[in-house]
Every structure is written in structure tokens, then in C-alpha cells.
Amino acid sequence: MTHNDGNIDIVGTSLHGYLEDVSYEEVLRVFGQPGGGDFHKVDAQWEIQFEDGDGPVATIYNWQNGPNYCNAEEATPVHKIRNWHIGGFDNEVLSLIQLAFQGDITHAEFTCPHGEVNFREDAAHPECEEKNETDNS
Secondary structure (H helix, E strand, O other): OOOOOOOOOOOEEEEOOOOOOOOOHHHHHHOOOEEEEOOOOOOOEEEEEOOOOOOOOEEEEEEOOOOOOOOOOOOOHHHHHEEEEEOOOHHHHHHHHHHHHOOOOOOEEOOOOOOOEEEOHOOOHHHHHHHHHHHHH
């Protein structure tokens, strides 16, 4: 697995789920330092490619809840963010991210956009699968 090496193509990735109740430090421990985000809606973003450059691509990022997007009174400092978005080209990334955390974080909740807790790729909601088919056509 590689991450944040600058050569990972994330263009075209989209939201596939959520990583909830996981601290910045916990994500940092598993995936190392994040990239800087987009300086607008994202403050921290991890770009991950599984199977050392030949496998699925995932992103973990905050969305519209940090200093880049919110005013100073509403912003959560990046080091205090506990809810993250998981992006990728398909739902496979959810189970791969979950495996990366396995044994390290047991309290995390992984959900698909339709709210299925502790998401498994083989248990996707029909709506998630339809979205994937639409996104990939």
C-alpha cells in the first residue's frame, strides 16, 4: 500500500462512505501524514493506493467542517476532527480501508452513504450499487 506519494491519480474518485468516530491521530498512525487538502472545503486528505501502485485508489478526507471552509467560531481544528469521508472509484475501497484499520481501531464505524454500519463490500445497498454503475458508465 502506498499513500500520499504524489503519483496517485485520484481524479474521478467520489464519496463511497464514511469513517466515523476516528481521531486525526488514529488516521495518521495508519496512513501517515495527510496532504494539505484543497484549501477550500478540505483541510486534510490522505491519498491511498493499495497493492503498491497497481490496486484500488482511496481517499480519506474531511469535508466542510474544518478551518478552510468554516469561519473561526464554527471550525473544528483538524487535529480534533473525528468524522471522515472515504472516496474512491468503487465500494471496494470501504472494505480495504476497514482492513487497514483492523486490529488498530476497534471503535470505528464504517458506513456507506445510505447508513449501513460496518460496511462490507458484499453487503452493499442496491442504491450504492446503482450509483457505482451510473458513475462508471
